[in-house]
Amino acid sequence: MSSVAATAPVALTADGVSKAYGERRALQGVSFTAHGGERIAIIGPNGAGKTTLLQILAGSLRPSGGSVSLEQGQVGWVPQQPALYSKLSVAENLRLFARLERCPDVEGTVERMLDQTGLRDRAGDEVASLSGGNRQRVNIAIGLLAEPSVLLLDEPSSSLDPRQRERLWAFVGGLAEAGTAVVFATHNVGEAERFADRLLVLADGELLFSGSPRELEQTVGGDAETPDFEAAFVRFLHEKGH
Amino acid sequence: MGWLLLKDLRILGRSPLLVAVLVGYSVVVSLVVGAALSSGPTKPKVAFANLVAPEDSEIALGGQRIDASQYADKLFEKVQPIRVKTREQAIEKVRSGEALAALVVPADVTEKLQGTLGLAGAGRPTVEVYYNADNPLKRQYVQDTIESTLADANQAISAEVLREAARYLNVIVAGGEVGLPIVGTVDILGLRNARAIIEAARSNLPAGAPERAALEQVSRFARLAADNLDVSKPILASISSPVRVKQTVIAGSSTSISAFAAEAAVIGSMMFVALLLAAGMLALEREENAFGRLVRGLVSRTALVVQKIGLAALCAFALTAVMLGILGALLGLDFGRAPLWLLVLAASAIAFGAMGVAIGGVTREVRSASLAAFVLSLPVAALALVPSGAVAEGLYDLIRVVSGIFPFRPSLQALDAAVSGGDLLMPLLHLAALALAFGALARLSLRRFA
Numbered sequence: 016m017s018s019v020a021a022t023a024p025v026a027l028t029a030d031g032v033s034k035a036y037g038e039r040r041a042l043q044g045v046s047f048t049a050h051g052g053e054r055i056a057i058i059g060p061n062g063a064g065k066t067t068l069l070q071i072l073a074g075s076l077r078p079s080g081g082s083v084s085l086e087q088g089q090v091g092w093v094p095q096q097p098a099l100y101s102k103l104s105v106a107e108n109l110r111l112f113a114r115l116e117r118c119p120d121v122e123g124t125v126e127r128m129l130d131q132t133g134l135r136d137r138a139g140d141e142v143a144s145l146s147g148g149n150r151q152r153v154n155i156a157i158g159l160l161a162e163p164s165v166l167l168l169d170e171p172s173s174s175l176d177p178r179q180r181e182r183l184w185a186f187v188g189g190l191a192e193a194g195t196a197v198v199f200a201t202h203n204v205g206e207a208e209r210f211a212d213r214l215l216v217l218a219d220g221e222l223l224f225s226g227s228p229r230e231l232e233q234t235v236g237g238d239a240e241t242p243d244f245e246a247a248f249v250r251f252l253h254e255k256g257h
Numbered sequence: 258m259g260w261l262l263l264k265d266l267r268i269l270g271r272s273p274l275l276v277a278v279l280v281g282y283s284v285v286v287s288l289v290v291g292a293a294l295s296s297g298p299t300k301p302k303v304a305f306a307n308l309v310a311p312e313d314s315e316i317a318l319g320g321q322r323i324d325a326s327q328y329a330d331k332l333f334e335k336v337q338p339i340r341v342k343t344r345e346q347a348i349e350k351v352r353s354g355e356a357l358a359a360l361v362v363p364a365d366v367t368e369k370l371q372g373t374l375g376l377a378g379a380g381r382p383t384v385e386v387y388y389n390a391d392n393p394l395k396r397q398y399v400q401d402t403i404e405s406t407l408a409d410a411n412q413a414i415s416a417e418v419l420r421e422a423a424r425y426l427n428v429i430v431a432g433g434e435v436g437l438p439i440v441g442t443v444d445i446l447g448l449r450n451a452r453a454i455i456e457a458a459r460s461n462l463p464a465g466a467p468e469r470a471a472l473e474q475v476s477r478f479a480r481l482a483a484d485n486l487d488v489s490k491p492i493l494a495s496i497s498s499p500v501r502v503k504q505t506v507i508a509g510s511s512t513s514i515s516a517f518a519a520e521a522a523v524i525g526s527m528m529f530v531a532l533l534l535a536a537g538m539l540a541l542e543r544e545e546n547a548f549g550r551l552v553r554g555l556v557s558r559t560a561l562v563v564q565k566i567g568l569a570a571l572c573a574f575a576l577t578a579v580m581l582g583i584l585g586a587l588l589g590l591d592f593g594r595a596p597l598w599l600l601v602l603a604a605s606a607i608a609f610g611a612m613g614v615a616i617g618g619v620t621r622e623v624r625s626a627s628l629a630a631f632v633l634s635l636p637v638a639a640l641a642l643v644p645s646g647a648v649a650e651g652l653y654d655l656i657r658v659v660s661g662i663f664p665f666r667p668s669l670q671a672l673d674a675a676v677s678g679g680d681l682l683m684p685l686l687h688l689a690a691l692a693l694a695f696g697a698l699a700r701l702s703l704r705r706f707a
Binding site for chain 1: 260
C-alpha cells in the first residue's frame with residue numbers, strides 16, 4: 016500500500032461476501048477494505064471468482080451472503096467488454112450515461128471526460144468506428160462520469176496493445192493520485208506487480224492472500240524456482256493446493 | 258427511462274435499412290392489400306369460338322323465335338372473352354397462355370337445344386371447354402369459373418322456357434291467341450270459356466234430359482282443370498329457383514371479407530414490427546454489454562422492461578395507424594370509429610411489445626430473438642385464422658387455447674369490433690391480461706439476463 020493510501024480513509028468495505036449458483040460456490044466469505052488512492056489488483060486463475068467479486072462490489076450482482084459498504088461517494092464500474100452503444104457517437108454515449116447517472120452538469124461532465132480521455136477529436140464518431148483501445152477509453156470514461164470514490168475495472172487492458180496499456184495505467188495512476196480507490200481484476204500478473212499497491216489472490220472463490228507484491232514473493236521465498244513475480248505467484252497457488 | 262427511449266429511437270434512426278424495411282413493409286403491404294381489395298377481382302381471359310352459323314342461332318320455343326346467341330352474353334359476365342373463329346384457334350390461345358381456358362360452342366348446339374326443348378330426344382347440347390391444368394389450384398379455378406358461367410347461361414335459358422310454358426298454361430286456362438309454326442296465329446277458347454259455354458248449354462236443356470248429366474261432368478272437369486292449371490304456374494316458376502336462401506348470422510361480426518383482410522394485414526404487420534423491435538432491442542442491451550451497467554443502479558430491471566415495451570409499442574402503433582389510415586381510405590371504412598381503432602392498436606401494440614420483450618429476455622441474443630419472434634408469430638397467426646368447423650372439435654378447442662395465449666387473435670377480434678362493431682371489451686381485457694403476463698415473464702427473464 017502506498018503511503019498516501021495507508022493514511023487515506025476507507026472507501027469501500029467488503030465483509031464476508033459470498034455467492035453461490037446452486038451447489039457451486041463462486042465466492043466464499045471474501046473480506047477486504049479499499050482506501051482512497053489505493054490500487055488493488057484481484058488476481059487468480061480462471062474461474063477464481065474475480066469478475067463475480069467485482070460485479071458484487073459494483074452492485075450489478077447480489078451476493079448470497081455478506082455485505083459491501085461504501086463509505087462515501089459512488090462506485091464507478093468498467094466491465095471487461097466495453098459497455099457502449101456502438102451506433103451512438105462517443106459524446107452521445109457519454110451524454111446518455113451522464114444523464115442516467117444524474118450528473119448535475121451533463122455537458123460540463125462530457126467535456127471533462129472528452130479532455131480526460133483524449134478523445135475530443137473523435138467525439139462525433141460512432142463508437143463502432145473506434146479502435147479497441149479507444150473504445151476501452153470511452154468505457155473507462157463512462158465509469159468515471161459520476162466522479163466515483165471507488166473505480167472498479169474488470170481486465171481493463173485485455174484488448175489493448177502495449178502502448179495503449181501504458182497510457183491506460185498512467186491514466187489509472189493519475190486517478191489514484193487524485194484520491195480514487197482503484198480495484199481491478201487482471202490475468203496479467205506482471206501488470207498487477209507493476210501497478211498495484213496491494214494484491215487480492217482469489218482461487219475457487221476463496222481469498223488466499225491480501226498484501227503487496229513483495230509480501231507475496233516473501234511468502235513463497237525467493238529462490239531459483241521463483242526467478243520472477245509470475246513464478247512466485249504460480250508457486251504460491253501450488254502451495255495452496257491450486 | 259425517457260433518455261433510454263430517446264437513445265433507442267436514435268439507434269433505430271441510424272439503422273436506415275431497418276427503418277426502411279419496417280416503414281416500407283407496412284406501407285407497401287397496406288397499399289397492396291388495399292389496392293387488391295378495393296379494385297375487385299379481374300375477369301379471367303377465355304378464348305371463345307362460336308361455331309354456330311348466324312342463321313342457325315334461333316330456336317323455336319312454342320310460337321316464339323328466340324335468338325340463342327343472346328344467352329352467350331351470360332357466358333361473358335364473369336370472363337373476358339377473346340373471340341376466335343375456329344376451335345383450333347381457341348385451343349392455341351390456351352396453349353400459348355394468352356387465355357386461361359377456351360370455350361367452344363359447336364355448330365349443332367342450337368339444333369340440339371331445339372330438340373331438347375321439343376322433347377325430340379336429339380341429345381343434350383354440349384359446349385366444349387379446354388384448359389391447361391398446370392396445377393391443382395389453377396384447375397379448380399378454371400372449373401369453378403366455367404361451371405358457374407354455364408350455370409348462369411342454363412338458368413337464363415330455363416327461365417325463358419318456363420316463362421313460355423306459363424304463358425301457354427295461361428292461354429289454356431283463360432283463352433287467348435297463340436302463334437304456332439306453319440299454322441300461324443290460333444285463337445284458343447280456354448277452359449274457363451269452355452265451361453261457361455257448357456253451363457249455358459246445360460241450362461237450356463229440359464230438366465231430366467239425359468245430356469244434362471253428361472254436360473255436368475264436362476263442366477266439372479273444365480273447372481277442375483282450370484283451377485289446377487292455374488295453381489301450376491307458381492309451381493313452374495319455383496322450378497327455376499327451387500331453393501331460396503335466408504341467411505341469419507348467429508354470432509360474430511358482419512365484417513366484409515375486404516375489411517377483415519385489411520384488419521388481418523394490419524395486425525400481422527403490428528405483430529412483426531412489435532415482436533422484432535422489442536425482442537431485438539432488449540437483446541441488443543446485452544449484446545452491447547450495456548445491461549450490466551444499466552441495472553447497477555441507473556435503471557431498474559422493471560423500468561427497462563417497461564421502456565422496451567413502450568419503444569416497440571410506440572413504433573408499431575405509429576406504423577399500423579398509418580397502414581389502417583391508408584386501408585381505411587382505400588376501402589371506405591367508417592372514419593367516425595377511428596378513435597376505437599387507435600385504442601385497439603395501442604392495446605395490441607403494448608401486448609405484442611410485452612411478448613417481444615419476453616422473447617428477447619428469454620433468448621438473450623439478437624439473432625436468436627429475431628428467429629424466435631418469427632418462428633413463434635407465424636404459426637400463431639395461422640392458428641388464429643383457423644375457422645370453427647374446419648377441424649375436429651377437440652383440435653379446434655386446442656387451437657383456441659393455444660392462439661388465446663398470444664395477442665394475435667384478441668387483437669384481430671378487437672380491431673374487427675372497432676372497425677365493424679361488436680364486443681370490444683372482452684378482447685381488450687384479454688389483451689391487457691396478456692400484456693401483464695408477458696411483462697411479468699419478461700421481468701422474470703431479466704433475473705438471468707446478464
